[in-house]
Amino acid sequence: QKEVEQDPGPLSVPEGAIVSLNCTYSNSAFQYFMWYRQYSRKGPELLMYTYSSGNKEDGRFTAQVDKSSKYISLFIRDSQPSDSATYLCAMSLEGKLIFGTGTRLQVFP
Amino acid sequence: GAGVSQSPSNKVTEKGKDVELRCDPISGHTALYWYRQRLGQGLEFLIYFQGNSAPDKSGLPSDRFSAERTGESVSTLTIQRTQQEDSAVYLCASSFSNRPQHFGDGTRLSIL
Numbered sequence: 001q002k003e004v005e006q007d008p009g010p011l012s013v014p015e016g017a018i019v020s021l022n023c024t025y026s027n028s029a030f031q032y033f034m035w036y037r038q039y040s041r042k043g044p045e046l047l048m049y050t051y052s053s054g055n056k057e058d059g060r061f062t063a064q065v066d067k068s069s070k071y072i073s074l075f076i077r078d079s080q081p082s083d084s085a086t087y088l089c090a091m092s093l094e095g096k097l098i099f100g101t102g103t104r105l106q107v108f109p
Numbered sequence: 110g111a112g113v114s115q116s117p118s119n120k121v122t123e124k125g126k127d128v129e130l131r132c133d134p135i136s137g138h139t140a141l142y143w144y145r146q147r148l149g150q151g152l153e154f155l156i157y158f159q160g161n162s163a164p165d166k167s168g169l170p171s172d173r174f175s176a177e178r179t180g181e182s183v184s185t186l187t188i189q190r191t192q193q194e195d196s197a198v199y200l201c202a203s204s205f206s207n208r209p210q211h212f213g214d215g216t217r218l219s220i221l
Contacts, residue, residue, distance in 0.1 A: 043200055043212035096165060099151035
């Protein structure tokens with residue numbers, strides 16, 4: 001069993017939809033939780049960063065962490081075609097990041 | 110505004126050759142990380158530097174892989190006697206202390 005599980009998709013939604021992306025994890029020692037966005041042939045770009053259970057909002061993005069269920073989510077409101085990318089969840093353990101496999105999102109006009 | 114810079118952006122080489130990949134971190138970032146991303150997969154941790162020392166090399170797949178960092182700045186990842194399974198994108202990230210990691214665009218390595 002992988003330490004971090006993420007549905008690879010692809011997920012295809014119409015412009016304006018609310019997108020929900022999720023990861024589950026098995027190691028309760030994970031300290032920080034992140035979401036990265038990766039466009040084709042580019043490096044991952046940090047979107048959200050949190051260390052506690054609860055919600056964190058930044059513009060159209062909301063990150064949710066539930067440590068008791070070992071579950072994290074990223075919500076994207078009013079999705080745009082420019083949001084089309086691969087979304088990677090990541091969790092930190094003693095400095096290094098453990099990544100999910102990424103969910104490929106396609107937002108069509 | 111300099112982000113993490115990696116070179117070369119693409120590298121094609123023959124099986125059995127050695128390759129050297131370079132990473133220039135964000136200025137002032139004390140920690141530097143190397144990851145590997147195989148096609149269709151998530152990132153896989155290779156090695157981490159704090160300053161010039163490497164407290165965690167646990168992700169290096171074999172003794173053909175090595176890395177060094179000098180001057181608390183530039184790092185090189187060396188792969189000796191390359192194999193086809195080494196084909197991947199090699200990503201470098203840097204951070205200040207335990208703050209979030211910021212990534213370069215990677216080196217796309219293809220072994221023929």
